[in-house]
Amino acid sequence: xxxxxxxxxxxxxxxxxxxxxxxxxxxxxxxxxxxxxxxxxxxxxxxxxxxxxxxxxxxxxxxxxxxxxxxxxxxxxxxxxxxxxxxxxxxxxxxxxxxxxxxxxxxxxxxxxxxxxxxxxxxxxxxxxxxxxxxxxxxxxxxxxxxxxxxxxxxxxxxxxxxxxxxxxxxxxxxxxxxxxxxxxxxxxxxxxxxxxxxxxxxxxxxxxxxxxxxxxxxxxxxxxxxxxxxxxxxxxxxx
Numbered sequence: 001x002x003x004x005x006x007x008x009x010x011x012x013x014x015x016x017x018x019x020x021x022x023x024x025x026x027x028x029x030x031x032x033x034x035x036x037x038x039x040x041x042x043x044x045x046x047x048x049x050x051x052x053x054x055x056x057x058x059x060x061x062x063x064x065x066x067x068x069x070x071x072x073x074x075x076x077x078x079x080x081x082x083x084x085x086x087x088x089x090x091x092x093x094x095x096x097x098x099x100x101x102x103x104x105x106x107x108x109x110x111x112x113x114x115x116x117x118x119x120x121x122x123x124x125x126x127x128x129x130x131x132x133x134x135x136x137x138x139x140x141x142x143x144x145x146x147x148x149x150x151x152x153x154x155x156x157x158x159x160x161x162x163x164x165x166x167x168x169x170x171x172x173x174x175x176x177x178x179x180x181x182x183x184x185x186x187x188x189x190x191x192x193x194x195x196x197x198x199x200x201x202x203x204x205x206x207x208x209x210x211x212x213x214x215x216x217x218x219x220x221x222x223x224x225x226x227x228x229x230x231x232x233x234x235x236x237x238x239x240x
Contacts, residue, residue: 001194001223003209003230005237009197012233013042016130019193019229020047021056023128028057030127031120033064033181033189034088035140036080039132039197044088051092058092062123064116065101066131067140067180070154073105080104102152102179109179113152116181120151126189133196133204136160137217139186141178144216150182183221191227194219196236205232206239 006012020043023030034040050056065080072079081101089099100119106112120126131139136158138144143158157178186192196205208219209230215221222228 001209001225001228001230003232003237003240006231006233008233009042012195012197012231013040014046016040016193016195016231017043017046017050019191019231020128020130021050023191024056024058024061027127029060029062031062031064031123031125033066033126033129034084035066035130035132036068036083037132039195040130041083041087043130043195044084044091048088048091058094058098061098063089063094063099063101064120064123064126064181065099066129067178068102068104069175070104070109070177070179071175073103076104104179106179109154112179113154116152117185120181120185124185124188126185128191128193129186129189130193130195131186131219131222133194133201133208133219134161135200135204137204137207137219139183139194139218139222141180142183142186142218144218146183146215146218148183148187148215148221151185152180153182154179183215183218187221187225189225191229192222192225193229193231194222195231197233199235199238201232201236202239205230205236209240 068080074081141155213220
């Protein structure tokens with residue numbers, strides 16, 4: 001896995017965005033998946049700017065959601081859908097059929113998993129996926145110990161993930177489960193871009209790079225993919 005270290009978050013975001021742009025230029029109807037959360041916000045901004053400047057055309061691109069908190073939807077501050085729509089999809093000119101995203105408000109999570117799996121079977125595999133690294137090494141909502149055989153699935157959230165969730169919602173919320181692309185789907189992606197920013201991620205970045213691949217630290221599994229790249233800023237790389 002190649003590691004690229006940027007001077008700061010702005011440079012990091014532009015570098016990751018360029019990987020997405022290059023993928024879309026090479027394959028205009030590419031299937032792209034970008035995580036929600038705080039880490040990719042700069043990537044979203046850079047991609048919107050690139051579209052507005054005519055440096056990339058998303059008119060044929062397919063977008064896939066990575067995960068969602070079960071029980072939350074577009075109206076819920078901090079939901080994956082709310083963050084991705086507010087910072088990205090609403091700023092692009094996309095048709096509804098270009099986006100496949102988990103419905104966290106579904107009354108039948110298993111049927112929702114089958115729906116998204118079907119979309120991936122039709123349009124996949126994923127051409128480029130941008131992932132953050134959780135404080136416990138999760139990617140998507142694939143928590144430590146997640147099965148390598150999972151495609152889309154519902155998962156009980158690790159206590160660390162539940163605690164960290166407050167930063168998205170502003171106030172504590174009871175979020176015990178998530179719905180997510182599984183490790184089998186993620187690791188089948190043609191290109192994986194793993195990104196991390198800030199000193200708070202330095203320890204897990206070092207574990208991701210130095211620890212043997214293990215489902216106990218899901219982010220280490222990315223190293224098994226030939227076209228995998230780690231993008232970090234200096235602060236996140238400080239323990240390497």
